Amino acid sequence: MSTTISSRVRKRLVFFVRKGKFSDFIVMALSIGVFLALWYIASDLLHTVYFPNPSTVFDALMNSFTYSNPQVGVLLMGQNIAASMTRFLEGFALAFIVALPVGLLMGYLRYAYDVGSPIVEIFRPIPPIAWVPFFIILLGPLVGPIWVIFLGAFFPILSNVIFGVRSVDNTLLDAAKTLGAKRITIFSKVVLPYTIPFIMAGVTIGVGIAWMCIVAAEMLGAEGGGVGSYIRVNSDLNNFPAMFAGMVVIAALGLITLGVARLLEKQVSPWRGK
């Protein structure tokens, strides 16, 4: 009896997992539901102000969009989101604009690689977050955080671009040469298109890291609002539901930006099926 039920359940599950988008959605909803339930139970069992349950957090979240605690600052959540997003976009755009040409150059020209890679190797292992105090002291709490985000996104984009350029299939290069391509046309017509999926992979990874950097930079002393600051201030004030609300917002924004990056990745190189 129990075996038939469990096998039936498994069949159901398999059915759900295999069937297209709708069942994907159901599975996702189920898994989020389970997570929320566990959160409820844990918060109930622990019964402490440090760990509010989901509905309290949800209320705080809704509240944060329309009301700002004068102790915390004047900004509503919408404004905090705008502040974080602006930092993110500025830092990320900067990273992309610099990393792409540098990466292409280092990947394509042996000489540039030999010169550039030791420098890159020295800086790469330093976690971007370790730069927060330096940048905030040097450039101030308004501009400093942007450069932290820059560093966070820069290296993943750079190394992916370099890797992409260097992994260009030799047969493709030979084919292009026999068809009459010279060094410059090989670059523009073979190397560049070949590298696009790698660029996009770097962008996707960079987005994730940049997002962590924002929160860290904002918590460690950015000015001008931001979701990270919101979390920090509310935790200082023991306003834990609001603190968790900030975390939920961070998660949502991270998911959205990552989703956009992935979508772009697919859009840009549909041929990458196999």
Next chain:
Amino acid sequence: MSMLSISNLEKVFTKGKGEEQLLAIKDFNLEVEEGQFICLLGPSGCGKTTLLRIVAGLEFQTRGTILINGKTITGPGSDRGMVFQEFGLFPWRTARKNIEFGLELRKVPAKERQTISQKYIELVGLKGFEDAHPYELSGGMKQRVGIARALANDPAVLLMDEPFGALDAQTRNLMQKELLRIWKETKKTVLFVTHSVDEACFLADRIVVMTSRPGAIKEIFPIDWERPRDRASVEFANLRKRILAELEREVIAGPTAPINPTDKV
């Protein structure tokens, strides 16, 4: 004067700072008449790919000359087209765009490009697949694109390095017939490397059997039979047997070139 003339060709590969040398090709001489279909056979590592790459201009010989219609070659050029075993198609381009690649480089206007690519799409039997990307095509279809792409530049010589090596037996046989049809229509001079004696006997006007490394010509088998050839015929089987025996002797003999020729002089 022959269309393709290779004389006293020698190729030494140098690795590192010239310490390690490898004599890949030595004393290679071959004259090919316009429109001839030549198959190159030889033990693995004897220098067939190297020879083709040198003719293509992708690699440079250490000694000797190669003339195409009397002109010395100095690098890749649109008078020679190459077809690769691994296809080498640009995955982000459709079949048509792959075929038009060489035309784009030569700045042929879009309209004319379209006309030319259409011609070759039809010639190689790709109709209906012109807008497919390589990942959507089977191996045989991919190589049709590879052949059309090389032909679109209207080269004097078509270089093919085991072009059907990655295909299954049926597709391979089909592609051989297709290639002969295309060859008859375009009247190209073809230099075709293969490991298959059967394939060579089916295709070639002349089969060039190479020695083990360093690659030189061991023997040339002219074939003047009508096409399409009957694989089941006695003469076909006899020729195959003779060439196989020849090849086997070479494989057993093995490479004779020292790795460091300069050391051992």
